[in-house]
Amino acid sequence: xxxxxxxxxxxxxxxxxxxxxxxxxxxxxxxxxxxxxxxxxxxxxxxxxxxxxxxxxxxxxxxxxxxxxxxxxxxxxxxxxxxxxxxxxxxxxxxxxxxxxxxxxxxxxxxxxxxxxxxxxxxxxxxxxxxxxxxxxxxxxxxxxxxxxxxxxxxxxxxxxxxxxxxxxxxxxxxxxxxxxxxxxxxxxxxxxxxxxxxxxxxxxxxxxxxxxxxxxxxxxxxxxxxxxxxxxxxxxxxxxxxxxxxxxxxxxxxxxxxxxxxxxxxxxxxxxxxxxxxxxxxxxxxxxxxxxxxxxxxxxxxxxxxxxxxxxxxxxxxxxxxxxxxxxxxxxxxxxxxxxxxx
Amino acid sequence: xxxxxxxxxxxxxxxxxxxxxxxxxxxxxxxxxxxxxxxxxxxxxxxxxxxxxxxxxxxxxxxxxxxxxxxxxxxxxxxxxxxxxxxxxxxxxxxxxxxxxxxxxxxxxxxxxxxxxxxxxxxxxxxxxxxxxxxxxxxxxxxxxxxxxxxxxxxxxxxxxxxxxxxxxxxxxxxxxxxxxxxxxxxxxxxxxxxxxxxxxxxxxxxxxxxxxxxxxxxxxxxxxxxxxxxxxxxxxxxxxxxxxxxxxxxxxxxxxxxxxxxxxxxxxxxxxxxxxxxxxxxxxxxxxxxxxxxxxxxxxxxxxxxxxxxxxxxxxxxxxxxxxxxxxxxxxxxxxxxxxxxx
Numbered sequence: 234x235x236x237x238x239x240x241x242x243x244x245x246x247x248x249x250x251x252x253x254x255x256x257x258x259x260x261x262x263x264x265x266x267x268x269x270x271x272x273x274x275x276x277x278x279x280x281x282x283x284x285x286x287x288x289x290x291x292x293x294x295x296x297x298x299x300x301x302x303x304x305x306x307x308x309x310x311x312x313x314x315x316x317x318x319x320x321x322x323x324x325x326x327x328x329x330x331x332x333x334x335x336x337x338x339x340x341x342x343x344x345x346x347x348x349x350x351x352x353x354x355x356x357x358x359x360x361x362x363x364x365x366x367x368x369x370x371x372x373x374x375x376x377x378x379x380x381x382x383x384x385x386x387x388x389x390x391x392x393x394x395x396x397x398x399x400x401x402x403x404x405x406x407x408x409x410x411x412x413x414x415x416x417x418x419x420x421x422x423x424x425x426x427x428x429x430x431x432x433x434x435x436x437x438x439x440x441x442x443x444x445x446x447x448x449x450x451x452x453x454x455x456x457x458x459x460x461x462x463x464x465x466x467x468x469x470x471x472x473x474x475x476x477x478x479x480x481x482x483x484x485x486x487x488x489x490x491x492x493x494x495x496x497x498x499x500x501x502x503x504x505x506x507x508x509x510x511x512x513x514x515x516x517x518x519x520x521x522x523x524x525x526x527x528x529x530x531x532x533x534x535x536x537x538x539x540x541x542x543x544x545x546x547x548x549x550x551x552x553x554x555x556x557x558x559x560x561x562x563x564x565x566x567x568x569x570x571x572x573x574x575x576x577x
Numbered sequence: 578x579x580x581x582x583x584x585x586x587x588x589x590x591x592x593x594x595x596x597x598x599x600x601x602x603x604x605x606x607x608x609x610x611x612x613x614x615x616x617x618x619x620x621x622x623x624x625x626x627x628x629x630x631x632x633x634x635x636x637x638x639x640x641x642x643x644x645x646x647x648x649x650x651x652x653x654x655x656x657x658x659x660x661x662x663x664x665x666x667x668x669x670x671x672x673x674x675x676x677x678x679x680x681x682x683x684x685x686x687x688x689x690x691x692x693x694x695x696x697x698x699x700x701x702x703x704x705x706x707x708x709x710x711x712x713x714x715x716x717x718x719x720x721x722x723x724x725x726x727x728x729x730x731x732x733x734x735x736x737x738x739x740x741x742x743x744x745x746x747x748x749x750x751x752x753x754x755x756x757x758x759x760x761x762x763x764x765x766x767x768x769x770x771x772x773x774x775x776x777x778x779x780x781x782x783x784x785x786x787x788x789x790x791x792x793x794x795x796x797x798x799x800x801x802x803x804x805x806x807x808x809x810x811x812x813x814x815x816x817x818x819x820x821x822x823x824x825x826x827x828x829x830x831x832x833x834x835x836x837x838x839x840x841x842x843x844x845x846x847x848x849x850x851x852x853x854x855x856x857x858x859x860x861x862x863x864x865x866x867x868x869x870x871x872x873x874x875x876x877x878x879x880x881x882x883x884x885x886x887x888x889x890x891x892x893x894x895x896x897x898x899x900x901x902x903x904x905x906x907x908x909x910x911x912x913x914x915x916x917x918x919x920x921x
Contacts (some may be wrong), residue, residue: 269824270733271663271811273628274726280625284617286706286721288674292713319615330632330719362630364719369636373712375674375719377630390615467615 239339273361283380285316291371306348315447317380319467321388330375332368393464393483397527399546404495410520411442463524474569486553489546582685585751617705627724629660636713650692657745660792663723663811665732668724737827741871743890748839753862755786806870818913830897834892
């Protein structure tokens with residue numbers, strides 16, 4: 234963050250908006266009218282519009298003691314784009330609403346926007362509107378993402394059939410280990426401010442938490458390879474919770490193999506140091522923003538060579554329940570123990 | 578509000594969402610997929626999608642001492658729909674994000690949703706998604722509205738030409754008088770809790786503040802009468818501020834006649850009691866949610882018989898400035914003194 238401090242009140246509402254949006258231009262030809270009017274206009278002839286929204290609250294979803302403002306802005310966008318990709322759609326635009334207390338300066342707000350703009354640049358998404366207001370306490374970010382999808386090509390959570398293969402992109406549990414590390418260092422720092430945190434061999438898990446990415450390439454790959462999942466969801470609350478969503482909305486059961494869950498070496502190493510089973514981090518941690526999806530068994534040929542895709546189980550009839558087969562070959566019920574912000 | 582109190586944490590995140598959205602169905606054939614997946618899907622073939630967003634923060638935009646939760650929910654929707662109408666578009670759907678502290682119960686949240694649903698019912702808008710989370714302090718509502726408009730029929734703030742007539746729907750300043758009354762009664766109540774507020778002959782101004790409406794009929798009327806404004810904006814921050822927006826974005830000046838500004842009798846009466854010029858309430862008060870627009874002088878015939886429409890001035894070349902002609906025939910500069918939430 235810059236050393237300067239401009240009070241937010243000094244610019245006035247419209248001055249502030251002009252400042253924050255000074256270098257925003259639109260990338261998608263479908264964005265006919267962006268920031269600066271009562272609303273934005275998006276062209277969507279022959280496509281279907283996909284809409285998703287997420288709100289991030291300081292002290293609930295993020296801690297500014299270890300989350301730099303630019304990373305926060307980036308992550309807030311990515312979290313929303315992840316939902317759009319999870320519909321098999323392409324994000325095109327976002328609106329950004331921010332409430333901030335006067336504890337923050339214009340420079341701080343500009344840092345958040347820098348992260349937002351960077352994510353929009355990377356994912357080729359337009360910022361088409363928003364609202365910036367004061368809050369009595371803390372920082373609240375609310376982003377709504379729009380996307381588009383060819384007619385009837387969207388993928389919901391409810392289309393899985395028994396025998397469909399359960400697949401996941403990338404690897405799981407890393408972001409949760411990143412969070413645990415940051416929480417531990419915060420505690421150490423609060424006790425002794427002379428200690429500098431050491432994050433050797435932890436850059437991967439930290440990055441997964443601090444600067445997650447949405448699965449744009451996975452969706453593009455599926456479209457190129459004409460792979461149409463039967464159901465899909467993004468992993469924000471942990472694998473268990475998301476599997477249960479697919480089963481509930483598709484009215485199926487499932488079998489999940491513990492040994493098939495993809496976990497990065499650095500996640501495993503750090504989990505051991507924290508005395509946590511790596512599988513627990515994958516099942517109950519969250520914020521991986523990988524995609525969990527099901528495909529027809531006849532599509533297995535299309536994916537079997539892809540190292541970044543793992544088949545972790547299969548769907549069953551609902552009577553068979555939602556089961557995890559452990560590495561010790563035990564058959565146990567999958568229960569949701571993901572992030573629950575209401576436990577505050 | 579009901580006397581029961583269910584703690585929000587007791588339902589869990591998904592239980593809470595199921596409860597709040599239990600009776601939401603979709604009204605617009607264009608809503609292919611609503612609540613319950615990663616995102617919603619909207620069909621918009623042959624139309625253009627209009628998007629607007631607004632965030633309301635407790636203690637900044639509303640005071641729960643005099644704003645019932647149901648009214649708050651209603652108003653939060655209307656404020657957003659007003660922006661969609663101001664583009665000459667028809668709202669079709671909203672997403673609703675709410676952050677609440679654990680000071681609120683499930684019943685309180687349900688009251689807010691009751692107001693949201695009532696507004697959606699009245700304006701035939703679908704609730705297609707949202708996010709509900711905890712806040713560390715207070716209540717924050719963030720709503721994004723989607724609408725549709727026939728190809729290239731949207732109206733921006735930037736199309737006004739010199740000599741265009743400046744028009745406004747309904748009447749102005751009433752909501753601001755309603756706010757002043759409520760603020761006064763709150764002060765009285767805080768000093769002496771035995772006093773019951775008396776709001777005789779003030780129901781109109783109170784309603785304008787507590788339960789504003791968006792200008793659906795005005796837009797429908799314009800479409801029926803093939804009246805296409807050259808520019809348009811909704812009045813949320815006061816007439817002065819909105820006129821300056823039109824002039825700035827259209828690169829024009831304007832002449833506004835004080836005597837032509839439509840003001841309700843009850844607004845005038847109450848303004849006098851507060852020792853405020855009624856014109857000041859209209860110019861600098863806010864939250865009227867009327868539409869301010871310009872039309873070509875050749876369209877005057879279409880509107881001249883409409884009592885709910887007032888011609889309050891005309892646009893000029895930019896060199897002529899932005900002028901108010903007072904009832905005493907003085908020519909003064911229009912300056913923005915509307916609501917400014919950054920003065921906190």
